[in-house]
Amino acid sequence: MLHLPDTRWHAFSWHLLFSVLIFVILFFVITLFWFPGVFMYMGGWQGVKIVAGVDLILGPLLTLLIYNKAKKGIKMDLCIIALFQLSCLTAGVYLVYQERPLVQIFGLDVVYVHGITDLEQYDISREDIANFSGSYPKKLYLDLPKDKTAVSAMDFSSSFVDGVSLDYRQDLYREMNEGSKSKLDWRYERLQKSEADNCRWVDIQSKYLRFDQKGCFSLSNGIRLLK
Numbered sequence: 001m002l003h004l005p006d007t008r009w010h011a012f013s014w015h016l017l018f019s020v021l022i023f024v025i026l027f028f029v030i031t032l033f034w035f036p037g038v039f040m041y042m043g044g045w046q047g048v049k050i051v052a053g054v055d056l057i058l059g060p061l062l063t064l065l066i067y068n069k070a071k072k073g074i075k076m077d078l079c080i081i082a083l084f085q086l087s088c089l090t091a092g093v094y095l096v097y098q099e100r101p102l103v104q105i106f107g108l109d110v111v112y113v114h115g116i117t118d119l120e121q122y123d124i125s126r127e128d129i130a131n132f133s134g135s136y137p138k139k140l141y142l143d144l145p146k147d148k149t150a151v152s153a154m155d156f157s158s159s160f161v162d163g164v165s166l167d168y169r170q171d172l173y174r175e176m177n178e179g180s181k182s183k184l185d186w187r188y189e190r191l192q193k194s195e196a197d198n199c200r201w202v203d204i205q206s207k208y209l210r211f212d213q214k215g216c217f218s219l220s221n222g223i224r225l226l227k
Contacts (some may be wrong), residue, residue, distance in 0.1 A: 004074065008067035011078075016060040019085075020171065023055045028091065034100040037138065037213065038223050042113050042206040047096030054092045058086030101206070102129045104183070104222050105167055106141040109191055111217055112167040113137065115208040122168040132175045139176040139222045142166060142186060169207070181219050188219055199224055 005011040015138030027048060062081045068074060098117055105112040116126050132138045166172065174180060191200035199216035204223065206213075216225040 004069050005053055005067075006069060008064055012064040013068040015054070015063040019055045019059055022089075023052060026051050026055070027150070030096060034097060036135075038226055039101050039113070041226060042101055042204075042208045043096075043099045043115065046208065047099060047142070050092045050096060051089070054088045058088060062103045101137040102126065103173075103175065104137045105141055106139075106186060106187070106217070106219075107167065107201075108144065110167075110203045111215060111223055111225075113204060118207070119168070122169050122170070124168065128170060133177070134175075137222070139179065140173050141176050142169070143174045144172070144187075146186075174184075174224075175182055176219060185217060191217075194225075197225055201227070 005014060030044055030047055030051070031040060035042070035047065061082060062084070063078065066077055066081070069174040071077070099115050101115050102119065103112075105114070116129075117123070119129070129138055132140060160226045176184075176227050188200060191202055193200055194216050197216050199221070201214050202217045202223075204212075204213045204215040204226070205211075209226075214227050215223040217223050217225070
């Protein structure tokens with residue numbers, strides 16, 4: 001038989017405790033799998049705020065407002081709150097999942113970070129990205145002309161071919177692996193070196209970062225640090 005808390009503050013405390021446990025689980029999923037490492041700054045923290053707002057504030061606050069042990073039908077009210085919180089939390093978690101970065105694409109001196117909502121606008125599906133090996137976000141590069149002069153003359157923030165920005169040209173996507181590194185040496189060597197971190201500074205383009213944000217990037221590990 002379900003034992004009801006004596007006061008609304010006891011009910012609030014129990015509800016908050018369960019919500020914290022759920023939040024901790026979701027927090028680890030977000031930080032370890034969906035937005036690993038530096039990618040937390042590319043939508044991950046915004047996702048944590050969404051989950052925290054729904055899970056830690058909405059549900060427990062509703063319990064605090066309506067709880068009265070003597071009220072007839074209080075168990076039904078609590079079930080409705082739980083279902084409402086679960087529905088909102090599911091929607092919030094799905095939104096965060098959809099925004100997770102799927103690709104980090106090395107251009108010339110820029111790394112583009114895109115999630116599925118960005119890619120689908122240009123008919124690039126999750127299945128298309130899944131065809132590339134490695135963990136998410138997949139490490140890819142744009143297959144650019146080897147003529148350094150021609151490449152240097154291009155403005156990658158505004159270069160379009162047939163109305164599509166180069167970072168959304170799926171036909172230019174190539175998997176970054178051991179075999180591709182020799183092809184990218186000329187592009188990589190021109191970047192400013194970070195001796196301490198064994199990586200090179202590139203501009204990062206993500207809808208969650210400022211345009212002047214830089215990250216330290218290596219061909220083996222992708223983006224590791226921001227400055």
